[in-house]
Amino acid sequence: MTRKHTVGIIGGGGYTAGELIRILRCHPAVELRFVHSNSQAGKPVSSIHQDLAGDFFMDFTAEVDPKVDVIFLCSGHGKSRGWLAENAVPAETLVVDLSADFRLTDDFVYGLPEMNRTAIKASKRIANPGCFATAIQLGLLPLAAAGKLQDEVHIHAITGSTGAGQQPQQTTHFSWRNNNLSVYKPFQHQHLAEIGRSLNLLQGEAVPDLAFLPLRGDFARGIFASLYLDTKLSEKELQVLFHDYYAEHVFTHVVAENPHLKQVVNTNKCLVQVTKHGDRALIISVIDNLLKGASGQAVQNMNLALGLEETTGLQLKAMVF
Known part of the structure; x- marks a missing residue:
């Protein structure tokens, strides 16, 4: 029997760690050895991740x-770099960082498989992209790869409350969030830096401004991003461009029908639709912010880096009902 790859999780108390545990405990090629948390040490993992009660001990x-063979870093932003400096992690250990600490450096490979699959396969240090960054880039990569991002892109994207993390805040409180919407960090969201960096690299030249309005949604999970820009490409040309770009990518699908969040929640999928309206292209991109936007993509990156089938452990059905 083939030896399973051993895995550890650092910063095990948050949403992304909980979703990693949910995936990894059923992953046929790995063995979860430890879930680290200084603040929760000695307590059952199921006391925090209560969906594991009764069957995870x-x-x-x-x-x-x-x-271990693989370490996932799930602590808050700014903590991964310090943890790696304080701990002697062997060079052969695969490290997948789910924080923002290494997304803008050359120390780690940027872990967006639809852009960097070959580099990910050869890497032992991977920086998982942000959730908004994943949804938005998957809506724009085909255009950047073809050098067709020549006009300002307007982006309107709404995220579920889990995107704010597990620590309670005023804007995640149920009585505030329920039946409510609000814009935050208009035109200056932190994910713009990694989006711009990727698109510039792919296009080979600077891309136009990305006018991004992020919104807080009154639902728990998912990102619905709508993007539009002027383009001379016809709808047929756009369709061919997107279908060709994603033809070999198993989790991003170009769809004809108007996509909605319930098609992707609880999956590692991204659904993308592109249409033409007058001189404008409209692109819709939808993902689960905790899976394709975080933990699912982290496992996808692990699969690629370990030489496993990319979809292993990630063939999850959406929660439509």
């Missing part, structure tokens, strides 16, 4: 074995 630990 591991405790959080403050002890770490850096010699």
Whole structure:
């Protein structure tokens, strides 16, 4: 029997760690060795991730074995770099960082498989993209690859409350969030930097401005992004461009019908639709922010880097009902 790859999770108390555990405990090629949390050490993992009650009996630990085959870093932004500086992780250990610490550096490969699949396969250090960044880039990569991002892109994207993390905040409180919408960080969201960096690299020249309005939605999970820009390409040319670009990518699908969030929640899929309205192209991109936007994509990156079938452990059905 083939030996399973050993895995550890650092920063195990948050949403992304909980989703990683949910995927990895049923992944046929890995063995989850530890879930690290200084604040929860000694407590059952199911006391925090209550969806695991009754069938997952591991405790959080403050002890770490850096010699496992794979380490997922799920601590808050700014903590991954410090943790790696303090812990002697072997060069052969695969590290997938779900924070923003290495997304804008050359120290880690940027883990967007639809852009960097070959580099991911050869890497032991991978920076998982942000959730908004994933949805928006998957709506724009085919245009950037063809050098067709020549006009300002207007982006309107709404995210579920889990995108704000597990720590309670005023804007995630149920009585505030329910039946409510609000814009935040208009035109200056932190994910714009990684989006612009990727698109510039892919296009080979600077891309136009990305006018991004992020919104807080009154639902738990998912990102619905609508993007529009002026283009001389016809709708048929746009369709061919998008279908050709994603033809070999197993989790991003170009669809003819108007997509909606319930088609992707609980999956690692991205659904993209592109249409033409007068001189404007309209692109809709929808993902689950905790899966394709975080933990699912992290496992996808792990699969690629370990030489596994890319879809292993990630063939999840959407929660339509």
